[in-house]
Amino acid sequence: MNLAVAKTGKGRAVSDLFASAEGRLPGSPGVAAVRREAFETYERLGLPHRRIEEWKYTDLRALVGEVLPLAAAPDAAALKRAADAVKAHAIEGARKLVLVDGVFAADLSDVKALSSEVGLKTLREVLADKANPAAGDLLRTTSTDAMISLNAAMATDGVMVSVADRTQLSAPIQLIHIATAAGASAFTRSHLRIGKGARATVVETFVAAGKASGYQVNDALILWIGDDADVAHIRLMDDAPDAVNVSSHFVTVGAAVKLNFFNMTTGAAVSRLQGFITLAGEGSELSANGVNLLQKTEHGDTTLVVDHAVPNCVSRETFRAVIDDRAHSVFQGRIIVRPDAQKTDGKMMTRALLLSDEAEADNKPELEIFADDVSCGHGATAGALDDSLLFYLKARGLPEKQAQALLIQAFVGEAIEQIADDALREHVIGIAERWLERRS
Amino acid sequence: MALLEVKDLKVRVEEREILHGLTLTVNEGEVHAIMGPNGSGKSTLSHVIAGKPGYEVTDGQILFKGEDLLEMSPDERAAKGVFLAFQYPVEIPGVATMTFLRTALNAQRKARGESEYSTPDFLKKVREVSKSLNIPQDMLKRGVNVGFSGGEKKRNEVLQMALFEPSLCILDEMDSGLDIDALRIAADGVNALRSPKRAMVVITHYQRLLNYIVPDVVHVMSKGRVVKSGAKDLALELEASGYAQFEDA
Ligand SMILES: Nc1ncnc2c1ncn2[C@@H]1O[C@H](COP(=O)(O)OP(=O)(O)OP(=O)(O)O)[C@@H](O)[C@H]1O
Numbered sequence A: 001m002n003l004a005v006a007k008t009g010k011g012r013a014v015s016d017l018f019a020s021a022e023g024r025l026p027g028s029p030g031v032a033a034v035r036r037e038a039f040e041t042y043e044r045l046g047l048p049h050r051r052i053e054e055w056k057y058t059d060l061r062a063l064v065g066e067v068l069p070l071a072a073a074p075d076a077a078a079l080k081r082a083a084d085a086v087k088a089h090a091i092e093g094a095r096k097l098v099l100v101d102g103v104f105a106a107d108l109s110d111v112k113a114l115s116s117e118v119g120l121k122t123l124r125e126v127l128a129d130k131a132n133p134a135a136g137d138l139l140r141t142t143s144t145d146a147m148i149s150l151n152a153a154m155a156t157d158g159v160m161v162s163v164a165d166r167t168q169l170s171a172p173i174q175l176i177h178i179a180t181a182a183g184a185s186a187f188t189r190s191h192l193r194i195g196k197g198a199r200a201t202v203v204e205t206f207v208a209a210g211k212a213s214g215y216q217v218n219d220a221l222i223l224w225i226g227d228d229a230d231v232a233h234i235r236l237m238d239d240a241p242d243a244v245n246v247s248s249h250f251v252t253v254g255a256a257v258k259l260n261f262f263n264m265t266t267g268a269a270v271s272r273l274q275g276f277i278t279l280a281g282e283g284s285e286l287s288a289n290g291v292n293l294l295q296k297t298e299h300g301d302t303t304l305v306v307d308h309a310v311p312n313c314v315s316r317e318t319f320r321a322v323i324d325d326r327a328h329s330v331f332q333g334r335i336i337v338r339p340d341a342q343k344t345d346g347k348m349m350t351r352a353l354l355l356s357d358e359a360e361a362d363n364k365p366e367l368e369i370f371a372d373d374v375s376c377g378h379g380a381t382a383g384a385l386d387d388s389l390l391f392y393l394k395a396r397g398l399p400e401k402q403a404q405a406l407l408i409q410a411f412v413g414e415a416i417e418q419i420a421d422d423a424l425r426e427h428v429i430g431i432a433e434r435w436l437e438r439r440s
Numbered sequence B: 001m002a003l004l005e006v007k008d009l010k011v012r013v014e015e016r017e018i019l020h021g022l023t024l025t026v027n028e029g030e031v032h033a034i035m036g037p038n039g040s041g042k043s044t045l046s047h048v049i050a051g052k053p054g055y056e057v058t059d060g061q062i063l064f065k066g067e068d069l070l071e072m073s074p075d076e077r078a079a080k081g082v083f084l085a086f087q088y089p090v091e092i093p094g095v096a097t098m099t100f101l102r103t104a105l106n107a108q109r110k111a112r113g114e115s116e117y118s119t120p121d122f123l124k125k126v127r128e129v130s131k132s133l134n135i136p137q138d139m140l141k142r143g144v145n146v147g148f149s150g151g152e153k154k155r156n157e158v159l160q161m162a163l164f165e166p167s168l169c170i171l172d173e174m175d176s177g178l179d180i181d182a183l184r185i186a187a188d189g190v191n192a193l194r195s196p197k198r199a200m201v202v203i204t205h206y207q208r209l210l211n212y213i214v215p216d217v218v219h220v221m222s223k224g225r226v227v228k229s230g231a232k233d234l235a236l237e238l239e240a241s242g243y244a245q246f247e248d249a
């Protein structure tokens, strides 16, 4: 190409990112071609910025500047630190799948226990399988988003989990992403297939090991849910305070499915979760909920697109943001109702709690309705803590911060209580409590 | 010994003076009643003692056990033993009453350097007190005052008072909204807390409450001042003649 070399916000050539990583990216020549194409898309688009409608409130050019080079595969010392982090963040009773700096860590994972219940492979091994001509498809999505293209180009590993039809998982699967490196990027992509009539709980956890800082995470999760399945999906992003996390979910929901999704953002300097959920089978119920807890100068963006492609589905979204200091929370919720999707019942409610005068909340609900017999709606509020409630608590002996904490917990409780499992809910409340302790 | 000394207190709300030099002394072991027409400043006084923001004290002082109360934050006052049973208790959705009670009690104990209550000890204590006040246990699982009837809210205030064992209890119209049975139960609860070390200030419009909680001293407040003080018979006198005689005071 005869174009001038594209540069990052910090003056480095964008193409270096891919060129320097290419030797380490798994895949047959066919996969490599898909990667190259994806990178060209990224190179053409560059980091998303505010003139891209979907990224209007999360200008990565301004907030992040450039994508850091690919993290090195973890060495023994890194894996040791990761092991400590796993201990600290593992959910009791859950079966762990651990990715360290973008590489699957079998020794830290419960491979054996899981293999008896589910099909389990790594993305790396599937991509590298020369006998599989369709491997490149694992890197394709329908999206034209720059960050998703970048993920396709750079993904080093991920897990491929398949739950057979009518399997009732005996324990939650916890996918733990651990960063041990500073100043580098990890790109992961995982595929989860939940069979018809199956029952599964999947938790994603994003954390730093030890003092890992200034790193970037770009993750994609492709989740396919068969008819009549019952799925709880929880994502807990608690990355280092100066990290960047951009995650994309592609969820396809069959008929008569119950899907309960919950996301909580308590970490990272800049983060975005973009979830694209398609209700593709009739009679399904989606409950999609989230909490952003942000302080200092953190920027947290939760963007959910719920696509009612067929009739007779219900979707409910409850979102809460607690924003302190000069932090900035973004919630974009789009409900699409396709022309055929009659009797759709889709509602979202979002509330922001501003704990400081400089805290900022952007809230963009969108209803795109192409069917006429539907019931859809959204509501949004933003405000400060109620002084009269604060005073009541203080008059009963609670110091200011503790009174605030109690009211904040009550506020986010409205979203957290949507998690049905007691132990998981307690785990989530524990993370929220630690966030509250960081405030004081 | 004087527990509470309010001296020539002047208070403004939004540039308007509400209390115009109010003086009141309450000794340990005493029960004082404050009566007075609507808008005379009774709740304002109770709020200033409890430390509610939005009131500007322009003159005078409030001493509690000899210490300057106005220098303390509301939670410090609570830990030192000041308790206000609110005229209008707020509802706090999402904060279970039980959680609230325990958090508050332990916060007060911590501030006083006392050890926190263990869960069984705490539960036992709450059960005892709520039983004596006829408060069903499932009410305590709900959000603080959420969906409580007017009377239940008032009983919840008395429950907290019994649990926290403050040395100064200010009851702002505890009787409003209570039916006769509930009034008797609540009053019994208050009477059970009477002790030589504890004082009470009972704000009410009705002499009836004072049949149950018999005061040592009755004060009449009008237009931001205490205009008359006397023995319990003063309440009966007021009931007969109204506040007109004090309007020009
Ligand atoms: N926040 C406020 N802003 C403006 N005025 C106020 C405020 N709070 C109280 N006031 C005024 O101060 C005066 C005293 O009010 P307060 O509530 O203390 O009276 P009260 O004696 O308790 O009356 P009641 O018997 O009706 O309860 C009233 O005129 C009231 O309107």
Ligand SMILES: [Mg+2]
Pocket: B042, B043, B044, B087, B172
């Ligand atoms: Mg009043």
